[in-house]
Amino acid sequence: MATLRDVAKAAGVSPATASRAMGDSPAVSPEARERVTRAAAELGYQINALARSLRTQRTNTIGLLLPDVRNPFFTELAYQVDKIAAERGLTVMIGNADEQAEQQDRYLDVLARHQVDGIIAVPQGAASQVLRRTAGALPTVFMDRDPGIPGTPTITSDNRGGIFALVDHLVRLGRRHIGVVAGPQSTSTGRERLLAVTDRLAHHGLDLPPAHVVEGDFQLDSGVAATEQLLGHGPLDAIIAADNLMAMGALMVLRRNGIQVGHDMALACVDDIEWFALVEPAITVLAQDIPGLALAALDSLTRQINGDAAPSVVVPMHLIPRASCGEAGRGMPTTPKEGAHG
Secondary structure, three states: OHHHHHHHHOOOHHHHHHHHHHHOOOOOOOOHHHHHHHHHHOOOOOOOOHHHHHHHHOOOOOEEEEEOOOOOHHHHHHHHHHHHHHHHOOEEEEEOOOOOHHHHHHHHHHHHEEEOOEEEEOOOOOOOOHHHHHHHHOOOEEEEEOOOOOOOEEEEEEEHHHHHHHHHHHOOOOOOOOEEEEEEOOOOOOHHHHHHHHHHHHHHOOOOOOHHEEEEEOOOOHHHHHHHHHHOOOOEEEEEEHHHHHHHHHHHHHHHOOOOOOOOOEEEEOOOHEEEEEEOOOOOOEEEEHHHHHHHHHHHHHHHOOOOOOOEEOOEEHHHHOOOOOOOOOEEEEOOOOOOOO
C-alpha cells in the first residue's frame, strides 16, 4: 500500500507539503496540490482516517439513536439523516433503543466509546443520568422528544398546532364523541398530543371524558388493546391515534368488529405510511416533515461541533385529509389562523 512519503516523492514535494495538500490546507499552492492529488490517484493512496482523526480530534462520525427502528416514521427519519449526513461527508452509526431507557443508555455509552463527533437522539422518557452526562460531554441534539435537559437544543414537530388542525377538521365534519389512543405520557410527544386534543375540544365546547382516553406505547399491540377498551366505554364517532402503528392496531379492531371506518367511525392519526393512502377508506393523517426534521437536526449538530450555539427548532406539520373521517380531500397546512390557539 502506498504511503504519504511515496505520494510526496512522486509529486516532487516534501511529506509535510503532501500532508497539507491532502488536508486541503490553503498554505499549499494550486500547482502543488494538483501534483499531489494526481500522484495519490496514480498510486492508489488511501488517507489514514484514524491518523487524521487523531490530528483533527474529529472522526467525521455521528451517532443516531432511535426508539424503534420498526416504526416507519423512525425508519424514514434514519434514511433522511443518513442521506444529509453523507452529503456532508459524515458517517452515521445507528442504535435502536427499542423504547427502553436501559437500551438507550447502553447505546449512548457505545457511541461515546467510538468517539463520535456528536449525537442525535430521540430520548426515552425522563432524562437518565447517562443521557445527561452524554449531553454535557458531546455535541447533542434531541429530536422528536424533549427530555428536559436545559441547554441542549431540541428539534420537534409542532404537535400543538398540528393536533389543533386535526381536531378542527373532525369537528367541521360533525364528529363530537372523540376517543384518543394516546402515546405514553412518559414522553413529551405523548403528553403534548393528548393535551392539545383536550384543549382544542374545550375550545369547541366539547369534553374529553377520562374513559375516552387510553394510553398506548407507540406500538401496534397497544393500539389494538386501547381501541378494544375504548369501544367498551360508550358511543364514539371518532378515534385519534397518537402514531401510525397504534392507528394500524385501531384499524384492525374496527374492521374485526364490523365498524365501517369513514361512516360509523372516523379514524385519524399522527404520522403517515405510504399504504395509508391505498387502503379503503384511505386514512387521514397528520404528517410530520421528516426531511425538515432531519435537516434541522444535522444543522444544529454541525453548529455545535463547530463550536457555535444552536437553537431549538419547531417544524410545522401538515394535515392530509383522505376518506377515513367521512371526507375526501387534499393535504393542507396545519398552522391554525392567527389567534386560533386561544
